[in-house]
Amino acid sequence: MKPLAKCRDCGTLITKADLIKTWDCTPRAKAGEVKVFISLWKCPNCEKKFRTADRVWPKEKGKLQAIMDRLKK
Numbered sequence: 001m002k003p004l005a006k007c008r009d010c011g012t013l014i015t016k017a018d019l020i021k022t023w024d025c026t027p028r029a030k031a032g033e034v035k036v037f038i039s040l041w042k043c044p045n046c047e048k049k050f051r052t053a054d055r056v057w058p059k060e061k062g063k064l065q066a067i068m069d070r071l072k073k
C-alpha cells in the first residue's frame with residue numbers, strides 16, 4: 001500500500017499524517033480474485049477529502065489471511 005497521495009484539487013502532496021482511515025473492499029464481481037485497499041485522505045491545504053484505492057492481490061497470502069481474519073470479526 002502507498003503511504004502517500006496527491007490532492008486531486010490543488011495537487012498538494014499528502015503525507016501519512018493526513019490519512020483519516022483505511023479499509024479493505026472486495027469488488028463483488030471479482031470476489032476471491034481481487035482485493036482493494038482503500039485510503040481516505042484529507043488535504044491539509046484545501047481540506048477536501050478524497051479516496052485512493054490500491055489493489056491487494058491474493059498472492060500475498062499472509063496479508064490476505066490477515067484481511068480475511070479482520071473481515072470475520
Ligand SMILES: [Zn+2]
Nearest residue numbers: 007010043046
Ligand atoms: Zn487540496
